[in-house]
Amino acid sequence: MARLPLFPLNTVLFPGMQARLHIFEDRYKLMINRCMETGEEFGVVLIRKGSDAMGKLAETFMVGCAAKISEAQRLPMQRLNIVTVGQRRFRIRELHFDEPYLVGEVEYFMPSDDDPPLVRQCGRILRPLLVHYLDTLHADSSNHFDAEQLPDSPRAVAQIASILLHSDNYQKQQLLEMDSLSKLLETLIEIYRVETMLLDIRLSPPGKYFDIGPFSSN
Template sequence: MAAQISSLDVPLFPLGTVLYPGGQLQLRIFEPRYLDLVRECTTNGTEFGVCLILEGAEVGAPAQPAAIGTLARIVDFSHRADGLLGISAEGGNRFRVLRTRARPDGLVRGDVQLWPDEMPQPVPVEFALLQIILERLIETMGPHWRHAPRTAYEEAGWLGFRLAELLPLAREEQQQMLEMTDSLQRLAALRDILPRFQKA
């Protein structure tokens, strides 16, 4: 496992999906606790943590978050047609949750230990098919990645995280891909999963 570095205190946003480093996240904000989270992050220029929900739901009582998550930085706001606040966020470092505490309003805060970025690795030739598959997925499902430079497809970490976002993985598989610390191991796991989708 990768060495761990500094720790910090962040508000946590448990979700029914996984955010990967470099990924993009669109959220509707309507609960007071998450409006407070957005206010805190924008006022202080800080990030919040996104964790997959293990038990519970995105609304209502505090949900139990996965131990490994991803920091998210708010990059844009929008006023949605339904009158709610919309935010766009980008995924940053991964982290491990050391301990959590819930406020009376249900907002969960966590003391988290940051993971370092993965070392860049070129995509070996045996994974060239994954590059082709990602290009096709982006054409139909990930238009925000259409202008990614060709060099991005040559980097194993970027390729693996984008495939994990766009392939119809089970939530447990999404989390497994997040928790892997070797980008080539992640590509191998994704390659082994592909036949399941080709038969569908």
């Protein structure tokens, strides 16, 4: 296990995902400065209950993602703007309260390749669903997604699909917590099928999906 400073936020960070943060509280200015001095990571955890802003420490979910600082900008009053990149999933095994901020004893994990044939099959299904979703999402702009940019690896496709999903934090947290790669892929397939259908309906001309024809005479 490893000891990791924790940052409760109203966001879910995935491995490979970039997040921009504005650091203004004294306890987190201290934490981030320590991480910058040592090159260490910190953990991003979704707030389950309460608010962490300028008050007592919030209650968090017990699975999060380690973040590495890639850029930092110092501002007046010792505030900072930082850019972070998600690294590894972790489970919190124990919490420590001996610092102004939360510290956790964490165990890193990644979704296991538990059923290789099913994983490959799900990867082949999810890939075009993701491409169609992104093309539909950007249909009214010139920014079309190039399918060639997507890797072939089912694990990498699942990672990208998790990052790009427009969903609520609780659904994203469920994805982050999954320790089975096949289950993660199956869940993403279900989500993207529904999201793409809803997106198609929302962006379609009025009446395309709901034209029930003329009323019959009584």
